[in-house]
Amino acid sequence: MSGQAAPRMASPLGEALAPPFVWAHRGASALEPENTLAAFARAAELAADGIELDVQLSADGVAVVVHDPVLYHDGAAFHLRRPAGVDARPVFVGTVDAAELTGEPVVFPDGRRARLARLEEVLAGLPAWMWLDVELKAGWVYDARLTGVVASLLRARPERCLVSSFDHVVLAEMCRHAPDVPRAALCDARLVDAVAVLASVPAEMWNVRRAFVTRDDVVALRQRGVGVSVYGEEVRYQMAELSTWPLAGVFLDDPRDGRPVASEVPPSAPR
Numbered sequence: 001m002s003g004q005a006a007p008r009m010a011s012p013l014g015e016a017l018a019p020p021f022v023w024a025h026r027g028a029s030a031l032e033p034e035n036t037l038a039a040f041a042r043a044a045e046l047a048a049d050g051i052e053l054d055v056q057l058s059a060d061g062v063a064v065v066v067h068d069p070v071l072y073h074d075g076a077a078f079h080l081r082r083p084a085g086v087d088a089r090p091v092f093v094g095t096v097d098a099a100e101l102t103g104e105p106v107v108f109p110d111g112r113r114a115r116l117a118r119l120e121e122v123l124a125g126l127p128a129w130m131w132l133d134v135e136l137k138a139g140w141v142y143d144a145r146l147t148g149v150v151a152s153l154l155r156a157r158p159e160r161c162l163v164s165s166f167d168h169v170v171l172a173e174m175c176r177h178a179p180d181v182p183r184a185a186l187c188d189a190r191l192v193d194a195v196a197v198l199a200s201v202p203a204e205m206w207n208v209r210r211a212f213v214t215r216d217d218v219v220a221l222r223q224r225g226v227g228v229s230v231y232g233e234e235v236r237y238q239m240a241e242l243s244t245w246p247l248a249g250v251f252l253d254d255p256r257d258g259r260p261v262a263s264e265v266p267p268s269a270p271r
Helices: 037-045 100-104 121-124 146-154 169-177 194-199 215-223 233-237
Strands: 021-024 050-057 063-065 068-074 089-091 131-136 161-165 185-188 205-209 227-232 251-252
Touching: 021 037, 037 121, 050 121, 050 146, 063 121, 063 146, 068 194, 100 131, 121 131, 131 146, 131 169, 146 161, 146 169, 146 233, 161 169, 161 205, 169 185, 194 205, 194 215, 215 227, 233 251
Parallel strands: 021 050, 021 251, 050 131, 131 161, 161 185, 185 205, 205 227, 227 251
Antiparallel strands: 050 063, 068 089
């Protein structure tokens, strides 16, 4: 990943920043195919503070960067999502070896093709100043090897990494494998006692859909040592307001939506 812009001095674990810490959601996924090396490189060029990506294990135990548990094969190629008007069979990511998953480009919904990456490739190419949020996918099918594999890979980059998951049991497993790696609990709901939920993992941060949290919630949790980051389509439209909240971070498909200063956007970058 070359040609990166100068980074801000920022940390999702430290004091809240204004504007907030910007996570490039699945890389700069509004500009490049999501969760690909191209999306991560674009995020670095646009000076995102960190990238968020999704990881699952292939059948042979390799950490592959992909969000959906199912790909669709039309007899010639994998599609990231079910293609309209094409006869394609669903294939679980965890039933395919990494060489097949990452060897040929996958067809994305907009017709572009890009190769799926291995987590180790991302770790090797990520600029030293960028943070990495590795979301552990554990939905329909969970591979018990996942936390051990990811923990082993993160040892190659011990700083500026954290893990997150909607599955808090998986986060607790990750804590046992790599207790020094910070953890962020994902939860699409309002919580009666977020501090107690996070303490049970344990996790230092709560990543939550914007609709399920208020400014007062964020302030109260910050005072109790919990960092809150928000995601959702509405975030990009509410940055003026959200930049006044003591947020740990925001998740954006286009990092420029969190950087209102025009000089930070390369003139050649598409919008």
